[in-house]
Amino acid sequence: MSANSRLTIAAHTLAWIGLYQRQGHAVATSEQIAGSANTNPVVIRRLLGELREAGLVESRRGGGAGWSLTRDLKAMTLLDVYDAIEPGPLFALHRADPDQGCVIGHGIQPALQDVYAGIECTVRQELSKTTLEDVLQAVLAVPR
Amino acid sequence: MSANSRLTIAAHTLAWIGLYQRQGHAVATSEQIAGSANTNPVVIRRLLGELREAGLVESRRGGGAGWSLTRDLKAMTLLDVYDAIEPGPLFALHRADPDQGCVIGHGIQPALQDVYAGIECTVRQELSKTTLEDVLQAVLAVPR
DNA sequence: CTTCGTCGTAACAAGAATGGTTACTTCGGA
DNA sequence: TCCGAAGTAACCATTCTTGTTACGACGAAG
DSSP: OOOOSHHHHHHHHHHHHHHHHHTTOSOBOHHHHHHHHTSOHHHHHHHHHHHHHTTSEEEEOSTTOEEEESSOGGGOBHHHHHHHHOOSOSSOOOSSOOOTTSHHHHHHHHHHHHHHHHHHHHHHHHHHHOBHHHHHHHHHHSOO | OOOOSHHHHHHHHHHHHHHHHHTTOSOBOHHHHHHHHTSOHHHHHHHHHHHHHTTSEEEEOSTTOEEEESSOGGGOBHHHHHHHHOOSOSSOOOSSOOOTTSHHHHHHHHHHHHHHHHHHHHHHHHHHHOBHHHHHHHHHHSOO
């Protein structure tokens, strides 16, 4: 499906900020997070920008600049993150409209739309069951 | 997520062949299906090739060539189709391995893998609930 | 045994999404 | 005023999907 790693990087980022703040730091920088996630700071800033628009994080500029959470990890689910960074549907319909003169071509889109809607609904339910706090605890529980 | 329409086109194709065979025809051609789905015959043949490898359809060459189902639409679920044409996972992990020296970097992949596995499991369950016969009936039930 | 329609498949191009990188401007505390 | 980091534009490489053309392989029909 050509899956991307945006949800992964976003979860990584939020867990990192959350842990860092618990260690007494006020803000985290994109460079620190990029170091942990092994990617480029601009990639992190782009993602954090979308998370900020969704109200999950906020940023400070100037001296002592960086990113911080707007609420506790317990009050943040993977669905919140997913909605913040993934715009489109899981499955796409036809690129070009099918032949409406054909019985199948005429009815296939409404028929599949129902199925797809049901699937997206269950995915969203599943995502909403896991908080970022759950993720952080699972991370810390991994033996080293 | 850059969703594709492969599952849609495959379902369209199978429903089309199924209906066509019920109308008394032995085989369907990629050109006929492409006309209904409003795409190119080669696109259909490529998809049908993958469905054939999964054992859902078979093809005949030479005179009177074309495609036919290997079993009834009732015995074919969207999960069978999905497995035949979608190789990868729904969500990807990091492109480059995260910093293993960092607590988050070390534990994030196992932690997220569990979550992702659970989600894929529910998606598969959901897909397995719908047969291609269900799809065809839903298509035929759409008012024109 | 030739013809013809269709499969099978390679090759290529367009388009979009993702991710990485560089570079520059803007902010605001020290 | 200085400086570190955000904000953001621009560009590129890669990959996936889809569409398209082209051509060989096949096999029934005549």
